[in-house]
Every structure is written in C-alpha cells, then in structure tokens.
Amino acid sequence: MGSLSEVLRVAGLEGDVIDFALRSVIPLDDLEGMDSQALDLRESFHARLRDRGLNHLVLRFDPERFNSEATIGQNLFFGVATEGMASIQTMVSHPFFRDTIAVDGLAQDLFALGWQFATQTVEIFRGLEEMPELLQWLTYMTPEELPRYEQLLARVDRSSFAVASNEDRRALIRLAFFYIEPRYRFGLLTQELREKIIAARHRLRRNMPQELEPLIQPYDPATYLSAGTLLENVLFGKVNQRIGNADQTLREIGRELLAERTDLRLKVLKLGLAHEIGPGGRRLSNLQRQRLGLARMLVRRSLYYVMNEPLAGADASLQQQMIERILAFLAAQPQSPAVLWVLANSELAHHFGRKVEFSQGRLLESVPEALNEDQPPLRNLNTAS
Amino acid sequence: MLLQDEVKLLQKLDLFAGIDPGRLKILAFASERCHFDPEETLFREGDESFGALVIVSGTVDVSKSEDGVHVLKTGSDKGVAIVGQSSMMSDQPRNATVTALTEVEALRINRDCFVKLMASCPKCSAGIMDALGRKLSDEDLPKAVGAFH
Numbered sequence: 001m002g003s004l005s006e007v008l009r010v011a012g013l014e015g016d017v018i019d020f021a022l023r024s025v026i027p028l029d030d031l032e033g034m035d036s037q038a039l040d041l042r043e044s045f046h047a048r049l050r051d052r053g054l055n056h057l058v059l060r061f062d063p064e065r066f067n068s069e070a071t072i073g074q075n076l077f078f079g080v081a082t083e084g085m086a087s088i089q090t091m092v093s094h095p096f097f098r099d100t101i102a103v104d105g106l107a108q109d110l111f112a113l114g115w116q117f118a119t120q121t122v123e124i125f126r127g128l129e130e131m132p133e134l135l136q137w138l139t140y141m142t143p144e145e146l147p148r149y150e151q152l153l154a155r156v157d158r159s160s161f162a163v164a165s166n167e168d169r170r171a172l173i174r175l176a177f178f179y180i181e182p183r184y185r186f187g188l189l190t191q192e193l194r195e196k197i198i199a200a201r202h203r204l205r206r207n208m209p210q211e212l213e214p215l216i217q218p219y220d221p222a223t224y225l226s227a228g229t230l231l232e233n234v235l236f237g238k239v240n241q242r243i244g245n246a247d248q249t250l251r252e253i254g255r256e257l258l259a260e261r262t263d264l265r266l267k268v269l270k271l272g273l274a275h276e277i278g279p280g281g282r283r284l285s286n287l288q289r290q291r292l293g294l295a296r297m298l299v300r301r302s303l304y305y306v307m308n309e310p311l312a313g314a315d316a317s318l319q320q321q322m323i324e325r326i327l328a329f330l331a332a333q334p335q336s337p338a339v340l341w342v343l344a345n346s347e348l349a350h351h352f353g354r355k356v357e358f359s360q361g362r363l364l365e366s367v368p369e370a371l372n373e374d375q376p377p378l379r380n381l382n383t384a385s
Numbered sequence: 386m387l388l389q390d391e392v393k394l395l396q397k398l399d400l401f402a403g404i405d406p407g408r409l410k411i412l413a414f415a416s417e418r419c420h421f422d423p424e425e426t427l428f429r430e431g432d433e434s435f436g437a438l439v440i441v442s443g444t445v446d447v448s449k450s451e452d453g454v455h456v457l458k459t460g461s462d463k464g465v466a467i468v469g470q471s472s473m474m475s476d477q478p479r480n481a482t483v484t485a486l487t488e489v490e491a492l493r494i495n496r497d498c499f500v501k502l503m504a505s506c507p508k509c510s511a512g513i514m515d516a517l518g519r520k521l522s523d524e525d526l527p528k529a530v531g532a533f534h
Contacts, residue, residue: 244419
C-alpha cells in the first residue's frame with residue numbers, strides 16, 4: 001500500500017481518492033476502528049481550527065442553535081436520517097410528528113415556506129423540459145415533481161393550510177425541509193421561525209416514540225455517526241460557504257491532519273480506491289481518467305515505460321509538473337527504467353536524454369538533449385530512444 | 386441580499402445584459418455568495434478557473450505578473466464589477482491574481498452553468514457575443530489602431 005499511495009501522489013490522484021472516501025458512508029463491517037479514529041480526527045480538526053483562529057469556517061452542530069448552512073430538516077431532526085429519505089417519509093407520516101409541529105403554528109409556517117419555495121422554484125425552472133442539462137441545479141425536486149408542484153400551487157394558497165389535503169400539506173412541508181437560506185437566497189426564513197424550529201427539535205428529541213428512534217441518529221459530539229459520511233463525521237457541522245476560501249482552507253487542514261496519521265490515511269485511501277467509478281470510468285472526469293491510466297502504468301514495475309501523449313488536453317504547466325514528477329519517481333526506482341515519451345509539445349523535450357523528431361512518418365532529427373541538472377539521468381535512455 | 390436583487394445586479398454587467406432575465410435567474414441560482422476579508426486572495430494567476438466573480442461590494446486589486454500593472458475594481462450600490470470573466474469564457478487558467486483590499490462580498494458565477502446556458506439558448510449566446518464584440522471594440526481596437534502608427 002505504501003508504494004501504491006506514492007503512485008497515487010505522483011499521478012495526482014491522491015486528493016481525488018481521499019475525496020471519494022470522505023464522501024462515502026463506511027459499511028459497519030469495514031470500519032476496522034475507523035469510527036474511533038474519525039472521532040479523534042474530529043476533535044483534532046476542531047482544535048486546529050481554534051488554534052489558527054479559523055473556528056468560523058465550520059458551523060458546528062449545536063443543540064441550542066440554528067445551523068444556517070444546514071437544511072430546515074437537518075435543523076429540525078438534528079441528526080442523520082439512517083435510511084435517507086425513507087426515514088423522513090416515515091417520520092413525517094407519524095401522528096407524533098404531526099402533533100409536534102402543530103405547536104406554535106410551526107406546521108402552518110413550514111407549509112407557507114414550502115409554498116413560497118415551490119413558487120420560486122417553479123418560476124426559475126418552468127419550461128426547461130427541453131433543456132434537461134439546466135435542471136441539474138434543481139437538487140431538491142425531481143424533474144417529474146416540478147409539474148406536480150406547479151399543479152399543487154394552482155390548487156392551494158400559501159395560507160390555506162387549514163383546507164389543504166393531507167397529501168398537499170405533506171408535499172409542501174417536505175419541500176420546506178430542503179430549504180437553506182444562504183444557498184437559495186429567497187428570503188423565506190425569519191428569526192422567529194428559526195426559534196420555533198429549535199423548540200420543535202427539543203420536543204422531538206424529548207418525546208420521540210421508541211419505534212421512531214432508529215430512524216434518526218442524533219448529532220452528538222462524542223458519537224460516531226454510522227449513517228453519516230466520513231466527512232460529516234470529521235466536520236461535525238457545515239462548511240460556512242459564506243467564507244470564500246473555506247473549502248480550500250479546510251481541505252488543507254484535513255490533508256495535514258491525515259498526513260500525521262499513517263494508519264488512518266492508508267485506510268482512507270483503501271476506502272477511496274473501492275469507490276465505484278462506473279463502466280469505463282464514466283463517472284470520472286477526462287483528466288481523472290488520464291491520471292488513472294498513468295497510475296495503472298506506474299504501479300507496475302518495468303524496465304521500459306512507453307507513453308503516448310498521456311496527458312493530452314491538460315494545460316502546459318500541468319503537463320510540465322506531471323512529467324517532472326513521473327520522471328523523478330521512475331528515476332528513484334531500484335532499476336531506474338528507460339522512458340520513451342511521445343510529446344505533443346516539443347518544448348518539454350529538455351526533460352529527456354534524447355529528442356527524436358518525426359514528420360509524416362519520417363525521422364527528421366535525433367539529437368541528445370542536455371539533461372536538466374537536477375534531473376537524475378535515466379539508465380538505458382539511448383537504447384529506448 | 387436576495388436572489389432577485391442579484392439578478393438585477395447581473396443584468397447591469399455587459400457580459401450578461403443580453404441574456405434573458407429568466408435564464409439569468411438560473412445562473413444566479415447556481416452561483417454562490419461568498420465573503421473575503423481584506424488581503425485574502427480571491428484567486429491566483431495560473432489557478433484552474435471555477436468561473437467569474439462578481440464583486441457586489443468592496444474593492445479588489447487585479448494584477449498580472451507579465452506587466453506588473455495593478456488595476457483596482459470596486460463594486461457598490463452604484464454598480465458591480467466582474468473579475469475572472471476571460472478565464473471563465475476560455476476555460477484557461479487564471480491570467481491574473483485578484484486580492485481583496487477591503488471586505489468583499491462577491492457572487493461566484495458557476496462556470497458549468499454559464500457554459501450550459503450558452504449552449505442551450507441561442508438567444509443568450511447571441512447576447513453574450515454582442516457584449517464581447519462591444520468589449521473588443523472598446524478595449525482592443527484602440528491598441529490595434531495604435532500599432533499602425
């Protein structure tokens with residue numbers, strides 16, 4: 001695994017593989033102690049944020065506060081739905097839940113918010129059936145649900161909770177659960193409603209019937225969320241998207257902390273490597289597929305490596321970087337191998353011992369290049385070229 | 386600031402003025418609001434482009450290493466500024482470094498959405514081409530003319 005991790009670094013795939021792992025929910029059977037390691041990482045992560053005065057980059061889950069980057073549903077249930085949407089459906093249909101949100105007129109407020117949210121959404125995305133590629137930004141409704149909400153809005157008014165059918169009530173309240181003010185910016189969430197949601201959160205937790213308990217795993221700073229992703233477990237909160245460079249800074253801190261934890265780092269890489277990439281790697285970007293091809297080649301020990309424009313399409317500075325990394329990696333191998341590399345850009349030829357130029361199938365020129373001084377000479381280079 | 390206000394701000398920019406307001410709303414919807422502290426870097430020369438940034442309020446410094454020239458851009462109630470639009474259009478790495486000089490409120494335009502919008506809406510791309518044409522005649526023609534003297 002040690003050398004595989006080095007190959008991933010050289011091919012520039014390490015970050016992607018770690019990202020795949022962070023976004024996955026680890027099956028209970030594969031935990032191998034990662035639950036307690038994730039909790040330790042959670043604590044260290046927040047300690048490092050505090051040390052650097054970067055606390056504000058993550059809005060931590062706090063039972064007494066409304067998390068502005070979390071959905072209304074996450075704020076209300078204050079935990080991870082163990083069976084995703086199915087958990088929420090079961091919960092919402094239960095009389096206990098209906099009673100809980102009947103207090104303070106919360107149900108009416110959520111109904112009205114859902115109605116406004118649906119109205120704005122329909123206004124933005126109506127008539128886009130022939131442009132499905134633009135519908136990908138609509139993440140809280142399926143394209144089939146859009147016309148259904150449109151019909152619903154024609155049936156009910158925002159204040160008609162009392163006369164609306166149960167089905168319409170559920171549809172609008174369920175939609176309200178997806179709302180995040182700073183992300184959608186429709187101006188629908190008032191301070192009063194935030195407070196009502198916190199109060200309802202406490203009522204839900206206090207009185208939850210036993211049969212509903214397994215549906216939600218509460219946010220608890222000392223507990224691993226087995227239904228949450230590794231990232232959710234480490235962050236234990238929401239990234240403050242309002243801060244322009246938050247993602248990047250948090251990523252750097254995460255990388256630092258992981259580098260200090262060899263065992264966990266290897267487990268994370270292993271988990272990321274198990275990520276499903278679709279037939280032919282369809283779920284990867286073009287560049288990721290090219291990097292994967294490189295990694296697959298580098299992981300095999302060989303005396304000769306032949307590469308035919310392996311980074312076609314990447315910009316010049318990235319090509320330069322990759323060539324340097326790959327040559328340094330291969331030169332450091334016990335039997336430093338020969339490398340034959342077909343370049344699209346002859347300016348990069350100075351990295352190699354000999355440049356051979358062809359045009360229309362004919363040899364134009366074959367000249368030894370002055371090797372870069374900090375580049376260790378590669379054995380057998382002349383033989384290969 | 387609400388989404389509908391952001392759409393109005395976007396309409397004031399040449400680049401987006403030709404886009405149908407309904408479509409522009411999708412672009413604003415797919416984009417994100419963000420904040421930068423003074424001295425924070427919005428992006429660096431050579432970085433991969435995620436899209437343009439519309440400066441809603443505050444002042445940024447735009448600098449290019451090739452000529453060492455610094456240009457200040459400010460967004461306020463009177464009008465917004467945009468940075469990173471050329472790398473958004475060309476999908477090339479950033480050609481300048483942009484740093485916040487004051488507190489900066491910005492809207493991060495989603496490049497992918499912008500490209501899809503252009504591809505799916507001939508009227509939008511015509512509007513954008515028109516804006517680009519005007520920009521070219523404003524900025525580059527005097528230079529081109531100057532070269533002949």
